[in-house]
Amino acid sequence: MFSVLLDTCVLVPSRARDVLLEIASTGAYRPLWSSEILAELDRTLRLLLGKRGVSPEEADAYLTRLLGQMNATFPDALVPEWEPLVEAIQLPDPNDRHVVAAALAGRAEVIVTDNLADFPPASLPAPLTRQSLDDFLLDALGLYPGQVMSALHSVASRTGKYGPAMTANDIATYLQAHGAPGFGEQLLVMLERSVQGRPGCPVG
Numbered sequence: 001m002f003s004v005l006l007d008t009c010v011l012v013p014s015r016a017r018d019v020l021l022e023i024a025s026t027g028a029y030r031p032l033w034s035s036e037i038l039a040e041l042d043r044t045l046r047l048l049l050g051k052r053g054v055s056p057e058e059a060d061a062y063l064t065r066l067l068g069q070m071n072a073t074f075p076d077a078l079v080p081e082w083e084p085l086v087e088a089i090q091l092p093d094p095n096d097r098h099v100v101a102a103a104l105a106g107r108a109e110v111i112v113t114d115n116l117a118d119f120p121p122a123s124l125p126a127p128l129t130r131q132s133l134d135d136f137l138l139d140a141l142g143l144y145p146g147q148v149m150s151a152l153h154s155v156a157s158r159t160g161k162y163g164p165a166m167t168a169n170d171i172a173t174y175l176q177a178h179g180a181p182g183f184g185e186q187l188l189v190m191l192e193r194s195v196q197g198r199p200g201c202p203v204g
Helices: 014-025 035-051 056-073 083-088 094-105 133-143 145-158 168-177 181-196
Strands: 003-006 030-032 110-112 129-131
Touching: 003 094, 014 030, 014 056, 014 133, 014 145, 014 168, 035 056, 035 094, 083 094, 094 110, 110 133, 129 133, 133 145, 133 181, 145 168, 145 181, 168 181
Parallel strands: 003 030, 003 110, 110 129
Antiparallel strands: none
16 A cells, blocks of 8 residues: 655644545555654644643643544554664754654655655655645545545534534635645535536536
8 A cells, every 4th residue: 555654744734634534544545654743743733722722631632532543543654663764864954854764664655744845855765755735635636536535525524523513615625725725626626516416406
């Protein structure tokens, strides 16, 4: 299965994270992360939740639930033994070396990150590449349209418990405006086509 290292920055936004992981749950790709990526995710979300007025106790409960669900749903996603690879990696920011190390240790084909400048192609050992969130999701949609659309509807069906209820269109519109413009636009086109193609609905 195609293995993908998910950088912290694409796991922080909840809608993007939900869609990414739901697509992975269909078998479209195998997600990977490291202990350091999860630690960064914990620190970043804890800070964001604090700024929103969420108490430390509520943040603890949320993050325990989130990280527990991620690791339970994808038990082979956590990459071990990446630390010895760090020193040999050269990047503009040495603090990003752990991402490439985890990708190599996990035999990932691609790193999905929105910090593309931090991972120059020439610094990545072949055949490892990097893609933006938008490009990766567009590729997934092109390869597995049925699975991606199913994942989108599954994510929408679970909204409303801890935040506002959202339809598939709402999520697509949100992603179009927040980090995945091409993917969100294409989702909206496909959702509109699916409505027009239903029996009894006017076409054209």
